[in-house]
Amino acid sequence: MTVEPRFDELIHAPTRLSIVSLLTATEWAEFKYLRDQVGLSDSALSKQLTTLEEAGYVDIRKAFIGKRARTSVRLSALGRQAFAGHVAALQEIVARSGLAVLPDPVQAFSD
Amino acid sequence: MTVEPRFDELIHAPTRLSIVSLLTATEWAEFKYLRDQVGLSDSALSKQLTTLEEAGYVDIRKAFIGKRARTSVRLSALGRQAFAGHVAALQEIVARSGLAVLPDPVQAFSD
DNA sequence: GAAAGCACTTGCCGGCCAGGAAAGTGGAGC
DNA sequence: GCTCCACTTTCCTGGCCGGCAAGTGCTTTC
Numbered sequence: 001m002t003v004e005p006r007f008d009e010l011i012h013a014p015t016r017l018s019i020v021s022l023l024t025a026t027e028w029a030e031f032k033y034l035r036d037q038v039g040l041s042d043s044a045l046s047k048q049l050t051t052l053e054e055a056g057y058v059d060i061r062k063a064f065i066g067k068r069a070r071t072s073v074r075l076s077a078l079g080r081q082a083f084a085g086h087v088a089a090l091q092e093i094v095a096r097s098g099l100a101v102l103p104d105p106v107q108a109f110s111d
Numbered sequence: 112m113t114v115e116p117r118f119d120e121l122i123h124a125p126t127r128l129s130i131v132s133l134l135t136a137t138e139w140a141e142f143k144y145l146r147d148q149v150g151l152s153d154s155a156l157s158k159q160l161t162t163l164e165e166a167g168y169v170d171i172r173k174a175f176i177g178k179r180a181r182t183s184v185r186l187s188a189l190g191r192q193a194f195a196g197h198v199a200a201l202q203e204i205v206a207r208s209g210l211a212v213l214p215d216p217v218q219a220f221s222d
Numbered sequence: 223g224a225a226a227g228c229a230c231t232t233g234c235c236g237g238c239c240a241g242g243a244a245a246g247t248g249g250a251g252c
Numbered sequence: 253g254c255t256c257c258a259c260t261t262t263c264c265t266g267g268c269c270g271g272c273a274a275g276t277g278c279t280t281t282c
Contacts, residue, residue, distance in 0.1 A: 024208035
């Protein structure tokens, strides 16, 4: 499966980039966990999640653990696709620059 | 030479990312050329270049071609380093996500 | 040699977005 | 009924970004 490169402004923004990349690594992630990982206030995270949800990039689940409400989030298929597309776009940019995108890059720089 | 990953907000912003990545591929680039490539107005580009220069990421040369002033820009050593560091930071983010950064990624996704 | 042109630069906006504080909401617990 | 919890929404502020328009310095043209 090939991912078509597509630079995604929504994902590119630093905070959302970190949220999304966190979500790629997990299944359902809890609100508080995310909040602490990205270092946002409740309100700020809530708004970012709403934005991502409106874009269809995340699924939000409100479950009751015991009797306490817990909100969890995961990337939707669309969200994963968008992230992969964005990464591909970044790779193109980097490739154009001549900087290798490999674990151990061969430096092409000299001055 | 290993590049230490360092997420660089200044470089991350989409317009500057495209400016910087263009510059990685060239030596001296001309003002008009950059302006057309990134699709900015003179003033917007001028301001971005000033920002990059103040950060020490670019060198700006005002030369006279014949008798006409021409401004050219190139990445400074610091700029290249910052770009490489930023790319490394992005790689870390991507690596954490389980998405391979290789030309033909092995998909780790399933639902 | 005054006026116009070129190649930017600077000043002055308006618009957008992001984040925090605080107030609001809805169920649980007492 | 009041409070707590777990968010959500509202309100506000501050920052950045881009375009337009005016300015600058030098050159060319009439």
